[in-house]
Amino acid sequence: MKKIRHLICNYYILLEHITRIYNLELQVMLIDLSIALDSIELSKQDRNVLKDYMFGMSLVQIGKKYNFTRSNADFIIKKITKRVQQFLIGGDEK
Numbered sequence: 001m002k003k004i005r006h007l008i009c010n011y012y013i014l015l016e017h018i019t020r021i022y023n024l025e026l027q028v029m030l031i032d033l034s035i036a037l038d039s040i041e042l043s044k045q046d047r048n049v050l051k052d053y054m055f056g057m058s059l060v061q062i063g064k065k066y067n068f069t070r071s072n073a074d075f076i077i078k079k080i081t082k083r084v085q086q087f088l089i090g091g092d093e094k
Helices: 002-009 011-016 024-039 044-054 059-066 070-090
Strands: none
Touching (some): 002 011, 002 024, 002 044, 002 070, 044 059, 044 070, 059 070
16 A cells, blocks of 8 residues: 555656656556546545645645645545555455
8 A cells, every 4th residue: 555655646756757667567557556546536625635645745735735634634645545556456446
């Protein structure tokens, strides 16, 4: 789960440099991650938090932007990460 969360957090940085990435396993993981993120249903707020997180905002910054605590932002990212993981191992429940 930590690996998936790290990929989500650094998605756009990794995507920008994907042509320079010679690790085929990482390329496949990024493609799978992209498919999973496009496939799971998220609320508008969750999608906005995810987008900001993927662009490198910290959880504290996200919390301030949307007027909630860092732990709320962390909960949303953990929830999304878990849904992505579930999708990758066998489909999305929701």
